[in-house]
Amino acid sequence: MTDYILSGGMVYDGWGGDPRRVDIAVTGDTITAIGDLSREAAGRVFDVTGLAVAPGFIDIHTHSDFTVLDNPGMGSSLAQGVTTELTGNCGISIGLATSDPVFAHEKRWAERGGNPVQWERLSEFLGHVEATGPAINFGSLAGHGTVRKAVLGFDGRAPDAQELLRMSAILDGAFEDGAFGLSSGLEYVPGSHAGHDELAALARRATAAGAFYSTHMRNEGDTLVESVQEAIAVAEAAQAPLQISHHKAEGHANWGKITTTLALIEKSRAAGFDVMADVYPYNAFMTGLSVIVLPEWARHGSNTDVASRLTDPLTRSRILDEIHAKDWDWSAIQIGTARNHRDVQGMTLATLGFRAGVSPAEAALDLLAGEEGFVTAAHFAMSEDDIAAVMTDPHTMIGSDGVAQDPQGPQSGDKTHPRSFGTFPRVLAVYVRERGVLTLAEAIKKMTTLPAKRMKLTDRGALEVGRKADITVFNPETVSDTATFDEPNQYPTGIELVFVNGRLSVESGVPTGVRAGAVLRRG
Numbered sequence: 001m002t003d004y005i006l007s008g009g010m011v012y013d014g015w016g017g018d019p020r021r022v023d024i025a026v027t028g029d030t031i032t033a034i035g036d037l038s039r040e041a042a043g044r045v046f047d048v049t050g051l052a053v054a055p056g057f058i059d060i061h062t063h064s065d066f067t068v069l070d071n072p073g074m075g076s077s078l079a080q081g082v083t084t085e086l087t088g089n090c091g092i093s094i095g096l097a098t099s100d101p102v103f104a105h106e107k108r109w110a111e112r113g114g115n116p117v118q119w120e121r122l123s124e125f126l127g128h129v130e131a132t133g134p135a136i137n138f139g140s141l142a143g144h145g146t147v148r149k150a151v152l153g154f155d156g157r158a159p160d161a162q163e164l165l166r167m168s169a170i171l172d173g174a175f176e177d178g179a180f181g182l183s184s185g186l187e188y189v190p191g192s193h194a195g196h197d198e199l200a201a202l203a204r205r206a207t208a209a210g211a212f213y214s215t216h217m218r219n220e221g222d223t224l225v226e227s228v229q230e231a232i233a234v235a236e237a238a239q240a241p242l243q244i245s246h247h248k249a250e251g252h253a254n255w256g257k258i259t260t261t262l263a264l265i266e267k268s269r270a271a272g273f274d275v276m277a278d279v280y281p282y283n284a285f286m287t288g289l290s291v292i293v294l295p296e297w298a299r300h301g302s303n304t305d306v307a308s309r310l311t312d313p314l315t316r317s318r319i320l321d322e323i324h325a326k327d328w329d330w331s332a333i334q335i336g337t338a339r340n341h342r343d344v345q346g347m348t349l350a351t352l353g354f355r356a357g358v359s360p361a362e363a364a365l366d367l368l369a370g371e372e373g374f375v376t377a378a379h380f381a382m383s384e385d386d387i388a389a390v391m392t393d394p395h396t397m398i399g400s401d402g403v404a405q406d407p408q409g410p411q412s413g414d415k416t417h418p419r420s421f422g423t424f425p426r427v428l429a430v431y432v433r434e435r436g437v438l439t440l441a442e443a444i445k446k447m448t449t450l451p452a453k454r455m456k457l458t459d460r461g462a463l464e465v466g467r468k469a470d471i472t473v474f475n476p477e478t479v480s481d482t483a484t485f486d487e488p489n490q491y492p493t494g495i496e497l498v499f500v501n502g503r504l505s506v507e508s509g510v511p512t513g514v515r516a517g518a519v520l521r522r523g
Contacts, residue, residue, distance in 0.1 A: 002027050002042040003502065009048035009473065014055040014448035014462040016441050024053060026469040029502035029516075034465055048473050051496060054444045055463050056083025056470030057424050058451040061214075061245055061278050061399030063087060065094040065125075065140060067411065069115040072132040074404035075511050079491040080424040081472035083500045084137035084460060084520065085404065086451070089245060090216040091145030091185030095125030096174060102153050105303055106146070108374075123177035126519050134517035136404075136500055137470070139455065141183040141214060142174035144202060145191035154301045156193045164198065168205050175209035178521025180455050181243070182206040186218035186227075187291060189299050196234060203238035211522060212241035212274075212454060221250040221381075228261045232268045232275060241274035243454060246401050247390050248285065248382050255383040262393055269395065276454060278399035279390045281426045283382040284485070285401075286336055286417035289375040293333075293349075293364050295322045303373035310369040323361045330360035334485060336376035337414040338367060345415040346486055349377075378417060378485055388437045391427075397450040398427055398443075407489045418488040422481025425492035429480040440476055456522070469502035 004026040010019040011034070023037035033040070059077065065087035068074065077085060088095060097106035098120050107117045119125040122140060129138055151166045152159060159167060171182065182202055185191045203213040213235055217227035228244065235242035244265070249257045268275045290299055290306060298309055298319050309315045330350035338344055344352055344367065352367065353360035368375055390396050402420030405411040424447060431437040438446070452461025460468050472495065479494030491509065498506035503516035 002032065002040060003044070004499070004504070005037050005040060005042040005045045006048050006053055006471070006473065007037065007045055009051050009053035011053045011463055012441055012444045013464065014444060016445040018441065019052070024463065024471070026471070026499060026502050029468055031463065031465055031467050031469050034463065046497060048497070050475070051473050052440065052476045053463070054472050054474070055448040055461055056472050056498065056500065057081045057447040058084040058455070058461055059400050059423070060086050060243070060397055060451040060454060061089050061401050062403065063089060063092070063401070064138070064404040066109050067403050067405055068129055068134055068138060069110070069132055071404065071406055071409045071411075072134045072515060073406055073511065073513070074135045074517070075406040075409070075491070076402070076421045077404040078135050078498060078505055078511050079495060079509065080421070081474060081495045081498055082136060082424060083470035083472065083498065084139070086139045086141060086180060086455060088141035088143050088179070089183050089214060089401070091143045091183050091188060091191040093122070093140060093143035093146045093183070095119070095122040095140050096143060096146040096150070096170070098150065100150065102149055121177060122174045122179060126178065126521070130519045133515040134519070135505060135511070135515040136517040137460070137520050138517055139178075139180050139520040139522075141181045142171055142179040144182060144184040144194065144199070145188055147171055147202070148190050148194065152190065154190050156190075156300060158195055158198060164201060167202060171202055171205045172209070175205070175211055175522070178523070179211065180522045181212040181214050183214040183216070185216040187216060189301065192218065192296065196230070196237070199234045200237040203234055203240040207238050207240045209522070210456070212243055213238065214243035214245055216245045220248055221254050224249055224254055224257050225260050225264070228264050232264060232273070235275065236268065236273055241454070242276070244275070244277040246285070246399065247277040247279055247396065249386050250285070250379070250381045255386055258386040258389050262389065265393075265395065276395045276397065276450070277390065277393070278397050279387065280399060280401055280419050280423050281387060281391070281431055282417070282419055283384055283387065284378045284380040284417075285382070286376055286378045288373070289335070289364060289377040290368055290373055292377055292379050293323060293361065295319060306373045307369050310365045316365060319365065320361055328360070332380040334378045334380070335367070336378055336416060338371050338375045340371050341367060342413065388431070388435070391431060391437060397446045397454070398424065400424070405489070407491065412489050415485070416488045418481065418483035418485060421483035421488060421490055422492055425479050425494060426481035428474065428476065433476065457520070469499050471497070471499040473497035
């Protein structure tokens with residue numbers, strides 16, 4: 001007998017067309033019927049009249065490989081209606097870290113949740129995830145920065161021929177293990193040391209594997225246009241599908257450059273290349289405080305190397321001179337996570353400096369030194385007009401750049417970015433219902449079939465008979481994010497039901513505790 005019937009809802013199949021008022025039957029992990037099912041029997045029938053029924057949302061850009069082993073419930077994602085996540089973005093893949101001491105940063109993250117790095121390749125890491133039983137479907141990219149670190153450490157030079165072969169071999173192994181693509185984080189050390197030839201050579205390995213190339217570009221501010229040109233040049237040289245991560249323009253002086261970058265993307269597409277992007281619906285990004293305030297040269301090496309520079313008088317003086325040479329709005333930078341100084345979380349650098357009786361720049365360096373570089377911060381630096389422009393581009397999908405967690409979980413004491421809890425409901429509430437930037441059908445397409453197409457998922461992402469029963473049911477009139485930068489660890493409202501592989505995983509907006517996710521592997 002059919003397990004579930006969703007009756008009377010407005011069904012959005014994910015392809016962008018008008019919804020239909022039809023019923024959906026779920027048997028096992030599969031959608032088994034769509035139509036008038038009023039005479040059919042089921043183990044349980046849900047009356048979803050007045051609600052929108054959509055494919056489960058697919059988050060194309062997350063970093064939940066950092067948290068899945070100590071938080072397999074993945075509540076912040078599940079409660080948003082997300083049923084599939086792609087991790088390993090921005091060049092950083094926990095699944096490609098090893099026991100080698102060079103991965104001290106990655107091991108610190110893993111061990112914080114009681115999960116020491118005990119794998120030597122991606123397949124072993126995915127096996128651990130599988131054994132843990134994630135609440136949603138989980139896939140991974142292969143991070144270029146992690147691969148580079150395995151071969152070159154923090155060396156700021158190009159690889160020689162043998163080193164490039166070793167990097168290629170690690171990457172090929174990751175593709176054999178099911179990685180969906182290659183990701184780069186060219187703003188971060190050691191990925192920032194890579195040049196065109198290295199990136200193109202590795203992106204060719206992605207092309208050969210039928211995978212794609214995703215990039216957190218070298219710069220999203222003053223040299224944004226040049227960074228988009230670089231990303232496109234690498235992808236075109238490698239004949240690789242390109243995904244531009246969290247596309248945005250940072251800093252008031254750069255607002256409006258999105259018009260140029262979107263035109264560059266369209267030009268490449270017109271020439272026959274597959275270029276797409278993702279975006280999140282917030283005017284602040286969050287990253288390491290060191291990435292925001294320190295000169296690029298001062299971020300070279302490990303976190304220990306960086307911290308030692310901040311306490312060396314001569315080097316510190318040079319860093320401060322370079323920081324003070326720029327025009328800063330210190331009130332626009334808000335401290336996120338600082339685990340040894342919880343009392344400053346949520347403060348702006350302007351407030352931190354005032355409280356300490358020093359300049360905001362000095363306060364930032366003192367905090368970074370005291371935390372050995374492990375500080376995150378939100379920078380309110382983007383334009384709402386730019387966000388809307390990127391979001392409305394037909395080749396842009398939604399990605400949170402978040403980390404799956406729980407309101408009472410191991411990360412609940414952190415002032416994380418609210419995107420981890422609110423990205424998808426915020427798009428539906430603010431950019432669909434309130435501002436009319438997108439239609440509901442357009443927004444759902446950007447959350448479902450577009451990322452499914454990028455990942456080459458043929459059994460998910462759309463509501464069709466025979467596909468996996470990943471389904472999100474929400475109230476389009478009340479769906480809303482509640483997470484804020486001051487109080488980020490809060491579930492949204494209006495997400496009524498979520499099914500993952502046919503299992504009821506959210507009911508009345510609350511995760512049921514069912515963990516029905518699967519580890520997904522490319523191909």
